[in-house]
Amino acid sequence: MTTPPEIRLPRCPAVIAGVRQVIWLSADGEVETPDRRTVAERLAGDASVNACPFVCHAGAMARRLEAPAFQALDLLELFAFVRPAQFTLPTPRGLAESLGLALPGSPESEAASLLASARALLADLVALATNSPERAIQTAGQAQVMALAGWSWGPSVLAALGMAEGPQESTARAALRVWNQLPEWQDGAPEPAPSHLPVAAKEAKNRLAELLGGGAEDRDGQRAYVSTCVHAFAPRNHRDEPNLVLAEAGTGIGKTLGYIAPASLWAERNEGAVWISTYTRNLQRQLDGELDRLYPIPAEKDARVVIRKGRENYLCLLNMADAVTRLQPASDDAIALGLVARWAAASRDGDMVGGDFPAWLTDLFGHTLTTNLTDTRGECIYSACDHYRRCFIEHTVRRARRADLVVANHALVMVQAAMGSLGGGGDDGTLPTRYVFDEGHQMFNAADSAFAAHLSGRETADLRRWLIGAEDGARRRARGLKARAADLIDGNGAAEEFMDEILSAARALPGSGWPTRIGGGVTVGPTEAFLAFVRQQVYARDANADQPYGLETQTLPPVPDLLDAATKLKAALTRLEKPLVGLSKCLLAMLDEEAEDLESATRARIDGLVRSITRRGLQPLAAWKS
Numbered sequence: 001m002t003t004p005p006e007i008r009l010p011r012c013p014a015v016i017a018g019v020r021q022v023i024w025l026s027a028d029g030e031v032e033t034p035d036r037r038t039v040a041e042r043l044a045g046d047a048s049v050n051a052c053p054f055v056c057h058a059g060a061m062a063r064r065l066e067a068p069a070f071q072a073l074d075l076l077e078l079f080a081f082v083r084p085a086q087f088t089l090p091t092p093r094g095l096a097e098s099l100g101l102a103l104p105g106s107p108e109s110e111a112a113s114l115l116a117s118a119r120a121l122l123a124d125l126v127a128l129a130t131n132s133p134e135r136a137i138q139t140a141g142q143a144q145v146m147a148l149a150g151w152s153w154g155p156s157v158l159a160a161l162g163m164a165e166g167p168q169e170s171t172a173r174a175a176l177r178v179w180n181q182l183p184e185w186q187d188g189a190p191e192p193a194p195s196h197l198p199v200a201a202k203e204a205k206n207r208l209a210e211l212l213g214g215g216a217e218d219r220d221g222q223r224a225y226v227s228t229c230v231h232a233f234a235p236r237n238h239r240d241e242p243n244l245v246l247a248e249a250g251t252g253i254g255k256t257l258g259y260i261a262p263a264s265l266w267a268e269r270n271e272g273a274v275w276i277s278t279y280t281r282n283l284q285r286q287l288d289g290e291l292d293r294l295y296p297i298p299a300e301k302d303a304r305v306v307i308r309k310g311r312e313n314y315l316c317l318l319n320m321a322d323a324v325t326r327l328q329p330a331s332d333d334a335i336a337l338g339l340v341a342r343w344a345a346a347s348r349d350g351d352m353v354g355g356d357f358p359a360w361l362t363d364l365f366g367h368t369l370t371t372n373l374t375d376t377r378g379e380c381i382y383s384a385c386d387h388y389r390r391c392f393i394e395h396t397v398r399r400a401r402r403a404d405l406v407v408a409n410h411a412l413v414m415v416q417a418a419m420g421s422l423g424g425g426g427d428d429g430t431l432p433t434r435y436v437f438d439e440g441h442q443m444f445n446a447a448d449s450a451f452a453a454h455l456s457g458r459e460t461a462d463l464r465r466w467l468i469g470a471e472d473g474a475r476r477r478a479r480g481l482k483a484r485a486a487d488l489i490d491g492n493g494a495a496e497e498f499m500d501e502i503l504s505a506a507r508a509l510p511g512s513g514w515p516t517r518i519g520g521g522v523t524v525g526p527t528e529a530f531l532a533f534v535r536q537q538v539y540a541r542d543a544n545a546d547q548p549y550g551l552e553t554q555t556l557p558p559v560p561d562l563l564d565a566a567t568k569l570k571a572a573l574t575r576l577e578k579p580l581v582g583l584s585k586c587l588l589a590m591l592d593e594e595a596e597d598l599e600s601a602t603r604a605r606i607d608g609l610v611r612s613i614t615r616r617g618l619q620p621l622a623a624w625k626s
Contacts, residue, residue, distance in 0.1 A: 005129040005162035014054040014111040025111035040067035085346040090360040125160035141175025149334035178341040184389040194272020196235035201227040204262040222254040233266040267404035279442035281354040308408040317387035336369040350392025382608040410446030453623030464509035495586035501579035508572035533562040
C-alpha cells in the first residue's frame with residue numbers, strides 16, 4: 001500500500017561518544033554529559049524506555065564505552081542505503097561534509113548534526129519516490145527485507161519512500177536478487193595488435209602541460225623526467241629487446257603525471273593499452289584521482305581507464321546468491337545483505353577491497369556477509385556460473401581489453417605475464433606491450449609474494465576440496481571437479497578413467513578436521529603425516545613455541561621420520577599429478593578434434609577447465625614436489 005512520502009524521524013536521543021566526554025542530546029533538545037557507565041547502562045536498557053539513539057558508527061561507540069552491542073539508528077547504515085558506493089568519512093563531520101550540510105564545530109553540534117544528516121538522507125528518498133516511483137518500489141523491497149529483520153531505520157525509510165507498510169515479503173525478497181539488475185557484458189571482435197608509433201619528448205611535455213593546467217608551477221625536473229620516460233615508448237628494433245627506462249626521481253618531482261603524459265599519448269596513438277602497475281592500494285587510488293585530470297568526463301574515463309585487481313577483490317554474485325538463498329525469514333543477516341545489494345547495483349566495478357565499498361561496513365557487520373562474499377577461496381566456476389555474463393570480474397577483464405590505461409598491481413601483472421600462454425596475460429592469451437612499474441623498489445617483494453608456493457594444511461586441504469568437493473555437506477558451492485566436468489567428458493573413456501584416478505589420489509590430501517588431527521598426533525594420509533612432523537620440529541626448536549604466531553626453525557637437521565614422510569608425500573603428489581595431466585590432455589584433444597561440433601559456450605567451458613586444472617592443480621603440485 002502506498003502513502004504520501006514523508007520524513008518521519010523517531011523521537012530518539014542522539015549520542016556522541018568522544019575521547020573526553022559523552023554528549024547525550026535528548027529528543028526534547030536537552031544536552032547532557034553523562035559518564036560512560038551511565039550511557040552504557042542506558043543503551044543496554046529497555047528499548048521502550050530508552051529508545052535506540054542516533055549514532056555514527058555504533059560498533060566504534062560500543063568499543064569506546066566498553067559496552068556490548070546495542071540497538072541504534074546508525075547514520076552510516078542509512079548513508080550506505082541511500083547513497084550506496086559514495087564516499088564519506090565515518091564521522092558526524094564527515095557525514096555532514098558529504099551531504100553538503102554545515103560542519104559541526106563542537107561535540108554538541110555533532111549530536112545535532114546527526115539529526116540533520118538523517119533528515120537530508122530521508123529527503124533523498126522522498127525525492128526518489130516523487131520522481132522515480134518504479135525505482136522507489138525496488139528500493140522499498142530491499143528496505144522491507146531489512147525492516148523485517150529488525151533494521152532500526154526500516155519504518156523511517158519506508159515512510160520516506162511512500163511505502164509505510166512495505167511490499168509483500170515475497171516481493172521484498174526478490175529485491176535482494178541484485179544480479180538481475182546488472183547489465184550483461186558482450187564479447188566483441190578481438191582487438192588488433194597495437195601499432196608502434198613513437199612519442200616525441202615535445203609532445204609528452206605538451207600533454208604534461210595540459211594535465212597540469214595553466215596556473216601550475218613549471219618544474220624543470222618534471223619536464224626532464226618526461227623526456228626520459230618517452231624512450232620506453234619507442235618501437236623495438238630487435239626481438240626480445242624491449243626499450244627499458246629505469247628512472248628515479250625525488251619527492252615533489254611529479255613522477256605520476258610524468259609517466260601518465262607519454263603513456264596516454266602512446267595508447268591513443270597506437271590503439272593499445274599501457275598497464276600501470278603499483279605495489280600499494282594507496283598509489284592505485286592516487287592514480288585513479290590523477291587520471292581525472294586526463295579524463296574529466298566520467299563516461300570517457302570509464303571507457304578509457306580500468307582498475308584491475310585479483311579476483312579476490314570483487315563481489316562474487318554466486319556467493320551473494322547463495323547467501324540470499326540461505327537467508328532465513330526475519331534473520332538479521334538481511335540487513336547486511338540489503339546494504340551489499342544496494343552497493344552492488346551502484347558500484348563502479350564491484351571492488352569490495354579498496355574500491356567504492358565502504359570499509360566501515362565491514363567493521364559494522366563483520367567479514368562473513370561483506371568482504372567474504374568475494375572469491376577468496378578460488379572457487380570461481382567461470383562460464384558454468386549462472387551469473388557469468390553479469391560477473392563484475394568478467395566485465396572488468398573485457399573493459400581492460402579496450403582501455404587506454406589499465407591500473408593494476410605488481411602481483412597481478414607478474415602472474416598474468418607468467419600465465420600468458422595459458423590465456424592469463426590479458427585474459428585472452430595476449431599480453432600488453434607497454435608497462436609502467438611505479439614503486440619499482442617493491443618488485444622483488446611482489447615477485448616473492450606472487451610466485452612463492454605454500455605447502456600448508458590449508459593449501460592442500462583446499463586442493464582436496466576443489467577436486468573432491470564438499471565431503472561434510474557444509475559447503476554446497478564446492479561441487480568438486482567431477483561435478484563440473486561430468487557432462488564434458490561423458491562417454492570419453494580415457495577422461496573418465498583419469499577422473500576416477502584423480503578422485504582416488506586426492507584422498508592423500510588433508511580432509512575435514514585436519515588441524516585437530518595434526519595437533520593431536522593422529523593423522524590420516526601422507527600429507528597430514530608430513531605436516532605433523534613439521535609441526536613437531538618447529539615446536540621442539542622455537543624458543544617462542546608458546547606464542548601463536550611467527551613460529552619458525554631451521555630445516556636441518558630434521559626430526560626422525562620427517563624425511564621418510566616427505567618421500568611418501570612426494571610419491572602421493574606424483575600419483576595425483578599424472579591423471580590431472582592426462583585429463584588436461586583429453587580436454588585439449590576434444591577442443592582440437594571436435595572443434596567444428598562444439599558450441600562456443602562449451603569450448604569456453606573446456607578451455608576454462610583446462611586453465612583451472614593447471615592453475616589450481618598442476619602448478620601447486622609441481623611447486624610442492626620441488
